[in-house]
Amino acid sequence: MSEQIYHSDLLENDVIISSKGRETDIPASNTKKYYIESYGCQMNVSDSEIVAAVLNQSGFQGTDNEKEADLIFLNTCSIRDKAEQTVRNRLTQLNHLKKIKKGLVVGVLGCMAERLKSKLIDEEKLVDLVAGPDTYRDLPRMISDVDGGQKAVNVLLSREETYADIAPVRYSSNGVTGYISIMRGCDNMCAFCVVPFTRGRERSRPADTIVHEAKEMVAQGYKEVTLLGQNVDSYRWTENEKLKGKNLVDAKYEEGVINFSQLLEMVAKVSPSLRVRFSTSHPKDMSDDVLEVMGRYANICNYIHLPVQSGSSSVLDRMNRTYSREWYLNRIAAIRKHMPNCAISSDIIAGFCGETEAEHQETLSLMDEVVYDLNYMFFYSERPGTLAAKKFKDDIPEDVKKRRLEEIIAKQNQHALQRHKEQIGTKQIVLLEYTARRSDQQLVGRTDGNKKVVITKDRWNIGDYVEVEIADCTQVTLFGNVIRKIDL
Numbered sequence: 001m002s003e004q005i006y007h008s009d010l011l012e013n014d015v016i017i018s019s020k021g022r023e024t025d026i027p028a029s030n031t032k033k034y035y036i037e038s039y040g041c042q043m044n045v046s047d048s049e050i051v052a053a054v055l056n057q058s059g060f061q062g063t064d065n066e067k068e069a070d071l072i073f074l075n076t077c078s079i080r081d082k083a084e085q086t087v088r089n090r091l092t093q094l095n096h097l098k099k100i101k102k103g104l105v106v107g108v109l110g111c112m113a114e115r116l117k118s119k120l121i122d123e124e125k126l127v128d129l130v131a132g133p134d135t136y137r138d139l140p141r142m143i144s145d146v147d148g149g150q151k152a153v154n155v156l157l158s159r160e161e162t163y164a165d166i167a168p169v170r171y172s173s174n175g176v177t178g179y180i181s182i183m184r185g186c187d188n189m190c191a192f193c194v195v196p197f198t199r200g201r202e203r204s205r206p207a208d209t210i211v212h213e214a215k216e217m218v219a220q221g222y223k224e225v226t227l228l229g230q231n232v233d234s235y236r237w238t239e240n241e242k243l244k245g246k247n248l249v250d251a252k253y254e255e256g257v258i259n260f261s262q263l264l265e266m267v268a269k270v271s272p273s274l275r276v277r278f279s280t281s282h283p284k285d286m287s288d289d290v291l292e293v294m295g296r297y298a299n300i301c302n303y304i305h306l307p308v309q310s311g312s313s314s315v316l317d318r319m320n321r322t323y324s325r326e327w328y329l330n331r332i333a334a335i336r337k338h339m340p341n342c343a344i345s346s347d348i349i350a351g352f353c354g355e356t357e358a359e360h361q362e363t364l365s366l367m368d369e370v371v372y373d374l375n376y377m378f379f380y381s382e383r384p385g386t387l388a389a390k391k392f393k394d395d396i397p398e399d400v401k402k403r404r405l406e407e408i409i410a411k412q413n414q415h416a417l418q419r420h421k422e423q424i425g426t427k428q429i430v431l432l433e434y435t436a437r438r439s440d441q442q443l444v445g446r447t448d449g450n451k452k453v454v455i456t457k458d459r460w461n462i463g464d465y466v467e468v469e470i471a472d473c474t475q476v477t478l479f480g481n482v483i484r485k486i487d488l
């Protein structure tokens with residue numbers, strides 16, 4: 001994916017989403033309320049929807065008011081030290097609430113749970129429960145252990161768990177756009193990334209369950225779905241018993257195997273009025289087949305998040321990204337060939353181990369060649385246990401890392417403005433998603449190319465597809481006038 005995370009091959013929204021679970025029939029014996037906060041990438045938001053489903057099935061009730069919750073869960077991110085620090089600060093705040101509210105249970109879920117395991121219980125005395133990303137089915141039992149006076153820890157990683165049979169509770173959704181997780185874990189070993197350690201081996205979810213979930217979303221009125229995986233291009237699924245457990249990436253097993261381009265087509269066919277996005281693509285795996293399918297279906301958005309991380313082949317080699325600058329630029333050329341107007345975004349890390357000034361300049365020059373629509377940019381911070389932490393010295397002084405990051409951000413700002421200016425005067429199809437924060441007389445939506453557009457509310461509604469003429473822009477937002485409402 002994205003997700004996207006300082007892998008962030010998925011880091012799309014470094015946001016916190018709190019939320020409320022859907023009400024279900026609550027057994028008389030269980031009236032406890034839970035509250036979940038998600039940190040980090042889209043994958044965590046999607047996982048929190050699984051957690052809500054598991055808890056609702058056991059009779060717990062969601063709330064969006066932490067003060068009335070009996071159980072508070074933080075679904076955490078480990079991608080950067082800063083993300084972990086944010087959670088630790090939040091745990092300290094919750095300590096105060098715990099003092100006021102006797103019996104309040106605080107649980108840590110997700111990547112930090114896996115990374116720090118029982119340390120979280122020992123160090124942060126207020127944590128009662130620690131559950132890794134593959135153990136959410138076990139939460140009701142763990143909660144009952146905590147009720148019995150014990151602390152509960154389960155961080156086992158699975159080779160099979162995909163939560164395929166669990167219908168997510170989309171509690172934080174606007175009812176218009178939602179996520180479907182198509183795979184879990186990652187088998188790549190990018191040197192800077194904790195994901196292979198915190199989320200385990202890659203596994204794909206059965207294609208029929210993904211299509212079924214997309215159909216359910218259409219029936220519920222959703223207009224857009226984002227297919228999520230750490231590396232969607234390596235999605236492989238087969239019903240063929242003989243092939244189960246084999247390395248499906250191997251070309252000789254293509255027969256009877258559903259790959260990502262085929263899955264994408266299956267989801268696009270669910271409904272012509274369901275927009276389809278996906279995240280995250282890996283440059284080494286992104287095939288022309290996927291681009292060809294994207295070009296063929298009007299409801300697959302012309303937008304690809306293709307994280308480059310660095311513009312220098314030598315840095316990419318140290319990062320163990322398994323592609324070169326030339327390979328990456330070849331993939332960009334392939335995207336442009338199939339979809340000349342496709343919007344492209346990326347992740348970039350400034351100041352990776354040993355990065356020279358010349359290597360940094362290569363990143364800037366690659367940005368000039370691609371002219372990204374959007375970029376998620378960070379300076380490198382070492383994560384314990386990663387290949388880079390074991391193999392290399394984090395030797396770029398912080399002031400140099402920050403200066404290089406500033407140069408990257410300044411360039412991206414120019415490019416984003418350039419890309420937005422190119423939109424002025426064009427007509428775009430916009431899916432309206434929410435009311436603007438600054439004015440309830442404005443609605444905000446996104447173009448096919450994932451650009452944010454603000455329009456005057458007038459007679460239009462959230463969930464409408466509208467044709468908009470773009471009139472003005474900043475580097476982050478387009479402003480437009482609605483011409484008409486349309487069907488996709």
Ligand code: SF4
Pocket residue numbers: 006007008009010186187188189190193194195196230231282
């Ligand atoms: S190891 Fe690489 S491909 Fe896998 S999640 Fe991390 S950055 Fe993405």
